[in-house]
Amino acid sequence: MIHMTFLSRHKKWVTGLTFACSLATLSSCSDFLDINQTPNNPTTVTPATLLPSGLVGSAFANANDLNRFASVIMSVTAGANGSPATWDRYNTDGSDFGNQWRFEIYAGALINYDKLIEAAQTTNSNAYIGIAKIMKAYTFALTTDTWGDIPYSEALKGEANTQPRLDSQQDIYLGNSEKGIQSLFDLVKEGLADLEKTSTTKPGSDDLVYGGTMDNWKKAGNTLLLKLAMQISSVNPDRAKTIINEVLQGNNYITTNDQNLGVKFGGQVGSQSPIYTYTYNSSFSTDQLISTRFVNLLQGLNDPRLPIFVTRPSGSYVTIDNGFAGSPPPATSRSMFSTYVTGENGVGPVRLITNWQRAFILAEAVIRLGTAGDAQKLYEEGIKAP
């Protein structure tokens, strides 16, 4: 009797307790806890969103700090302050371009090209695969040209290989079947072959270089072969000559300026070419200006391109020499890169492979490797092209 009174008085309690206990059962627990899929980021994306990222990554690798550095070393610009001033004194080491290695190249452009190939393979979008392979080869070439022996065949495998071995520059360019290393030439050729296949989807506005004109990519790929060949021409002239002849035979390479492989940017803050940003916008823009040596060289040759490459805000060319240690001229009067180099308001393009580069390569190939063509004509074409 006591028992019944207890229950009826505390009915709400008992039901409450039972409810609480039932929450403890395993099955409802696992539903309650199954909420760990992130709503903030996608886990799969389309090739159309990976292509522009890869292209911009390669453009930054070429045109950001490495360009700032190379311009100073080549005495096109001279350092007034900060890093460029130390570079002018050849004071540099491996940590200077860590950002490029990490975030612009490997964990930037290259891994995204691989992801692009993966994503495009699921939908048979061979156009994207082809572009990715060509750009991958370009970016790896840039990296090995800068750093020498680099991870290549074992790279980009994520958790499967967190410490990829270094491949020698020779193996990267020429290939090494024993070690399973594919040559850069073969990679480009694979890409070109992919471009020939049919593709379910093709790039459009996401193609920041050609806007979707696939023929231009084929030309660019072949011109890349010419560049890679010329790069090894001093150490392996035979191989270089074979490649160049193949390309000449195929006769499908860049011949006009509008076929240049250049990555286009935008005119607004946050979308601008890195050369524009570091020249005009960034807090580091006062670190460098045009070098006296560059201006002297072009003036001495009466080169009409000087006013197109370089600005004259005060009317005359205001420059400093490389290694200069005094007080640099005020920022507003300095000669800097003009809109030809940076693009109007930073639209670029960042030129990676150009028509005139092709002309110079072929001219040099005629003279040094004995390939077909009129060297003088090609040489003049290269000068007049831009």
Added chain:
Amino acid sequence: MKKLLFFTFLLLFGWTAQAQDRVVTGRVTSSDDGSPIPGVSIVVKGTTKGTTSDANGNYRITISDNATSLVFSSIGLSRVEEAINGRTTIDVVLQPTSESLNEVVVTAQGIERDTRSLGYATQNVNGSALAQRSEPNVLNTLQGKVAGVNITSSSGAPGASTNINIRGITSFNGNNQPLIVVDGIIFSNDVDNSQNTLFGSQPSSRLSDISPESIESINVLKGPAASVLYGSRASAGVIVITTKSGKGLNGKTEVTFNSSVNWQNVAYLPKFQNRYGQGTQNNYVNNSTASWGPAFGTPGFDNVQTAWGETVPYQAYPNNVRDFYQTGTMFQNSLNIAGGDQDNNFAATISSTIQDGVVRRSGFDRHSVQVGGNSKLKNGVKLGGTITYVKSAQTGTIMGNGGSAFGQITRIPRSFDLVGRPYQDATGKSIYFVNGQNHPLWSLENEFYKSNVDRVFGNLSVGYDITNWLNVSYRVTADTYTDNRKQVLRIGAARAPQGQIDEDLRFRSELNGDLLINANKKDLFVQGLNATLLLGQNLNQRSFKQSGVGAEALTIPGFDNVSNGSVFTSSYESSTRRRLVGHYGQLSLDYKSYLFLELSGRVDQSSTLPKGQNAYFYPSAALSFVPLEAFKVESDVISYAKVRGNIARVGRDADPYLLQSVYTTAAFGNNVADVTFPLSVGGSSIPGFQISNRIGSMNLKPEFVTSYEAGLNLGFFNNRLGIDFTFFNTKSTSQIFDVAISNSSGYDTRTTNIGEMRNRGIELQVSATPVHTKSFKWDLMLNFTRIRNKVISIAPGVTNSTINGDGFIGISPSIAEGYPYGVIIGTANARSESGELLINPNTGGFLPGIAGQVISNPQKDWIAGLTNNFSFKGITLSALFDINKGGQIYSFSQVDMRSAGQTEITGIDRDQPRILPGVIQNADGTTRPNNIQVSAQTYWAGLGGLASEGAVFDATAYRLREVSLSYALPKTLLSRTPFGNISVGVSGRNLWMFAPGFPSDPEINTQGAGNIQGLDLNGIPTTRNYGVNLRVTF
């Protein structure tokens, strides 16, 4: 025959029983004021027969003839044994026990415990030690008062965040601040930074929503054993805050009114030199930020031309930096109404704090309303609840290096009249001599942020005693807030010349449901062994959402709305949600009140760990022994002794969403040039994503902290002297961490469990009452803490890694193997084999440094706080003096000022050549002392600038932290008035400070509360506060 025997037996038994019954009654009152004490336990000694006193202190107990005495006891009162001696009425007076020992404290899950039964360290601070101290931030009021606790406020800005850490850092990446519980509600103390902490706005940590005046007491649970009932988040300790209620009022209703006015001034600015003015190399240069110009009074330099063509006298402005600051004010008012008794009570509080900071246009306002109560219904069900609404508003300017008022304030030449001349022209554009920077006063007006927080938190609990040994209760708590933030950089701001407006929204909520079943049994198996079993279930959900619109490239000046922008690429949205189900049990055994054993275990299942492997178990055991009680020793010298020890293990789950690898919006570049997708190219918007450079892991396991603790509590001379000593050793393993992997794998980091870190330390509390006469009392309390933290290992092949947070070029707060957590890695000076600095023989300056070295350790050697309280009749004087010894601070502000010749030492003997300390290496490898003379400018700048060892200073500080003097009007004066109590007082905070190794106050951390400490990168200096207060009850 059997019947006869049985009947005789019955007769005998019945006769005995009848003859044994007797009734004893009486009343229990308090020795303080004679008022009755309800709830006192009265037990016939040697039996379990007992009763409790009622609301009027009366009791009635039936006893047998062979009962010898009655034992009267209650938590918080001294135990009294009264021999019965044939009396039928026994009245008893009970005394409260000495303050610091044998008190009742609120432990985990709101359970009140007698401290003698606790096998782990806790420390209780009464609310009266925190209120009326010229300090609106609760955490700051605890500084120096609790052993084992390290509290650092980040700056002198109103509402500045405060970092608190108990017993050292235990997690590489996780939150190392303790769990905060307010009236049973798990309370967020998050900061939720919306900007880069190096050069953005600094929001408050959310414990600043609680006013010190509303606090009844704070109990600090220091180690995992004390907090195992709270689960994973308590591995860094728990701070249990109880706000004022009507419980202790014994049926009365009381109204309390608190009011105070306080002033603040910027304190401990470095001393400046006032002999040389603007310029470099002894030349006057009108756009230089340095003070290496000619000496004042040099012939030919009576007047000079400024950068905008004016001719001004060349003279010193000794107070130019000090005048940039103003006197801040703080008004605090609160009204509290409470009434009731132990079972039925209510409390309501309204309070308001209005603070204007020492920097113009900065302030912190906080208004809150709280209502709560408890009730015991006729059927025995106990209900309790409280709800609070707080509205906090913080305004201020952005901080940090470069384009901000505080980036410029360290670069003011001694001859520049900072506040006396116009800082903007007729069009509102800043007039300043540095190209690309703004006048600091212009920045205060045009680069600011506002944060508006609306917060509601509350609890509701229902409990019922099913039987007298079984109690069930369920409690629901909620804490939710929304923070609306707006950061405005108007057109012309140095950081964003085209202007930038960021509207950020933060929403956070935490909901908990706790089921608690409590069973207790006296004399379990063995007489004298009392057992309590607690079983509990916790359901927890935490949600967080942040979203923001970032508008860049503004058009209309002064229109601070995001529609004024034309570029919106920095808009974002992100949310997290996590859930946890915990089941726990605790068995407490109490043998004759001298031997206590407590065993606990908890199983957590978390949504953030991989499905199927998301449960983890962790136990703890605590033992305490009170020898005097055990051996029934009476001594005049030792009045109390307890030995205790415990072992505990706590598991921690991961942050949400770490298990998958995801894609993010693509962005490229660095501080030289960068772009963020979507790009705007040729009139179209081009979206772009990239694979995140962190690889997620489907095998993630929880983190674990294992701790060992041993301690001793002693009381001497009737508890006039008390000592509490603890030694602890904690080991953190299986840290969830993004380990760096070779970037050529295509990624930067991989999330996995690695690493081991250790904390070892001692805590000592000494409390004493040296003088205690009828009218005068002096008591003191000393707290001492010494913690040694060491990172034992990180990951295979990894010897150091950067701590998550915003970095600065060349200096990285890091974890480094073999070093304490949070050391700063930067460029160390080149040294010879014997440790001397190496000098370049051509220039006389230091040789280029070596990057990637540990240059600073922010962890302190030891902390001590001494509080002295004097009370004489109605006057109470209290003073807290504390010492933070050791630790280093990396200060960009100080080297900025030193390299620029602003500080006092750079002005001494400036015309004399100097020699940098160090040696020059000879060709044969030996060294010779440096003898190359350089100018003062080269010397002071040559000592080192950004990223170098030269910016590291010793952060030791001796401080008179707070003083308060109050006078309570005598009760005889008030007996005819409606007032029960009136007291007036004055108080001051941070009144005196001495830092032997630092030119200013080292207690500053520009990164705010969090895992990165010990960095001063141009923040707001600390302040000295003082004020008057009034307290009235009626």
